[in-house]
Amino acid sequence: MFNRTTVLVLVAALAAGLGLWAAQTFTGPRADAGPTLETVRLLPQARDIPPFSLTAADGNPLTLEQLRGRWTLVFIGFTHCPDVCPTTLAELGQAEKRWSAALPEDARPRILFVSVDPERDSPERAGEYARYFSANALAATADIPTLEHFAKSLGMVFMKTPLPGGSDPEAYTVDHSTQVALLDPQGRFAGLARPPLSPAKLGDDMATLAGAAR
Template identity: 60%
Template sequence: MFNRTTLYILIAALAAGLGLLAARHVFEQRAATPQPPLQAVRLFSPPRELPAFSLRQSDGTALVPGELKGHWTLVFLGFTHCPDVCPTTLAELAQAQKRWEALPEPVRPRVLFVSVDPERDTPDRIGEYAHAFHRDTLAATADVPALENFAKSVGMVFAKVPAPAGADASQYTMDHSATLAVLDPQGRWAGLIRPPFAPAAIAADLAALTQASP
């Protein structure tokens, strides 16, 4: 005959065993659940932590890693004097932004435009420029060393190209990466999108990732 203490021990062991089986079942179900099919976004495994950075937003406040948490974010490097790639890309992203406007604001994907031309692009200027494409677009810049560190952390580069000989020195341009960096809701570099950009595919991917996030 079992005494009462032995009975309690057996009941506790049985409960623990059932708990482990239930946890294993949930884990196996989650593991068997396919990732959302993505058309444009290429995700990394695992995501990569970003080193500390500090950019200056168009409203004058600091943009630090914590500000980017809670949302999937697309990061694009550019400058307001860009003649073609920048306005085209921001216009395409604006189309994607319109498609995901129905998502709840607390988790809605975001677009971050980072100017790599702080010599000409003041916070006010980048804000006006970015918001002309979509009101929700974030805009930021910094001094060149800080921009270089940030760009490197998301696999991008940029460089100043002097004006042609005989031209006004202020007529320089900027070479920069044209890819989009994808940051996850933990603020990590989670993937990228390469051009050419398809707004519908980008919007579908970001909506799927948002809905799949815990």
């Protein structure tokens, strides 16, 4: 089993690798121009991601096919998260109000919260948590291999980390990526938004992208 020092070194290495990848990949708005964006960074070329099947809050499968047709903002986390998760979901909820005021209902982007802590978060619990921040939020989870496959396809990582001195099997946290991944209406990985998020700027960017897709 990894001790905490080893885990932290691994997490730091993963974070550094992702940072380098992001710096090389996300160089700002795409040169093929399109709309000017303030906080969202688009890939030079949207990327297909492998099919997946998560378990949604209502117990039914959530697949890539079901996310086609609109922009989707994907955030991974867990309901016991003390800071990043509630902050990010609150910011996404505020941004949603902004884009909802600018777009018809059938064009509005969706928020998808994916719990990477299936030991403690049932699909239903994940859904209740996400809807606290946005009444329209989607939520899902899955077994660890499925979650790892899904997260990797979006350039994200997560890792269960025991808390120091804890004998309780639930005395752990989950280190995870903090960016928000964007799926375009074709279900492709198209870009990301990294914290700290500006709800107003993110809301305007998503309204611009969704409006351009119509």
